[in-house]
Amino acid sequence: MKKCFFFTLTCxxxxxxxxxxxxxxxxxxxxxxxxxxxxxxDSMLASIPxxxxxxxxxxxxxxxxxxCARAYREYADYCLExxxxxxKDICKEYGKIALGYGKKAKKLExxxxxxxxxxxxxxxxxxxxxxxxxxLKEGLKGSTQDAFYKAYDIDKMYDIGGPxxxxxxxxxxxxxxxxxxxxxxKYLAEHHQYFPDDPEGLVYYAELLIDRxxxxxxxxxxxxxxxxxEPFYSNWAQRLLDDL
Numbered sequence: 001m002k003k004c005f006f007f008t009l010t011c012x013x014x015x016x017x018x019x020x021x022x023x024x025x026x027x028x029x030x031x032x033x034x035x036x037x038x039x040x041x042d043s044m045l046a047s048i049p050x051x052x053x054x055x056x057x058x059x060x061x062x063x064x065x066x067x068c069a070r071a072y073r074e075y076a077d078y079c080l081e082x083x084x085x086x087x088k089d090i091c092k093e094y095g096k097i098a099l100g101y102g103k104k105a106k107k108l109e110x111x112x113x114x115x116x117x118x119x120x121x122x123x124x125x126x127x128x129x130x131x132x133x134x135x136l137k138e139g140l141k142g143s144t145q146d147a148f149y150k151a152y153d154i155d156k157m158y159d160i161g162g163p164x165x166x167x168x169x170x171x172x173x174x175x176x177x178x179x180x181x182x183x184x185x186k187y188l189a190e191h192h193q194y195f196p197d198d199p200e201g202l203v204y205y206a207e208l209l210i211d212r213x214x215x216x217x218x219x220x221x222x223x224x225x226x227x228x229x230e231p232f233y234s235n236w237a238q239r240l241l242d243d244l
Contacts, residue, residue: 028054029064036071041082044075055101066105066114072098073122080128081232092129098122106147113154113163120147120166132175141178145170157194164191165201172208184208192221199225199233207240215244 032050035043048071054064076094079087102119109115123144127135135141148170152163168188171180188205195201202225209218218240225237 028057029067032067032071036067036074041075041078041084044071044078047071048075059104060108062105062109062112062115065101065108066112066118069098069101069105069118069122070114072101073118073125076125076129077121080125088129090129091125095122095124095126095129099126102147106150110150111154113151113158116147116154117151117158117162117166120144120151120170121162123147124166124170132173136175136178141174160198161191161195161201164188164194165198165204168208169204172204172211181208181212185212197224197228199228199230199237202228203233203236203240206237210240210244219244 028050032047032054035047035050038044048068051064051068051071055061055068058064072094076087076091076098078084079090084090099119099122102115102122105115106119107115123135123140127140148163148166151158152167156163164187168184168186168191171184171187174180185208188201188208191198191201192205202221206218206221206225209215209221222237222241222244226234226241228234228237
């Protein structure tokens with residue numbers, strides 16, 4: 001009878017303990033999401049400690065890990081796009097940290113898209129900080145390529161067709177002998193088919209077309225990007241158009 005009582009009591013205590021952890025984690029993620037979704041630089045930065053605490057509360061939480069990777073990566077990418085002071089160092093530091101969380105997330109739930117996708121993007125951000133050649137020397141090509149293709153296979157439409165865009169950009173930005181413009185065009189053209197008004201996609205696709213000698217096809221894409229509502233890509237498109 002006593003054994004049964006203690007067993008029941010232990011189960012109740014364990015259930016209460018894990019329920020408390022789950023509630024704490026959820027509360028932290030909710031608070032972090034509210035900050036992150038404001039999408040301004042200060043709020044994104046402020047969201048990071050809450051995501052980190054959520055991971056600390058439950059290290060095996062898939063949601064906490066992939067969202068932590070996303071927050072670190074998106075903050076660094078924002079600094080890059082707005083050319084904030086020290087953006088290269090931020091990309092190097094935050095991209096590296098994001099890689100760790102992304103790696104953990106894709107290992108926890110490999111059948112879901114977010115871990116693979118943000119691992120790949122984090123590798124790209126880290127490369128922005130240290131250079132593509134250094135990232136290649138560190139062996140990131142294979143894992144980045146695998147992550148993007150896995151994300152594509154799971155859900156190529158995720159994040160406005162992000163996996164399509166990522167693969168296309170990946171093959172275009174690699175240095176010789178890894179660069180594959182034909183393969184890059186396949187995925188960027190596919191993304192353009194689904195999302196013809198996306199400023200980022202327009203610029204990436206147009207830049208590739210120019211690189212392949214298809215300037216006439218690139219021009220209307222650049223003109224559309226210039227008229228878009230994202231200054232970073234509008235300015236980029238204008239520079240490319242001026243060089244035609």
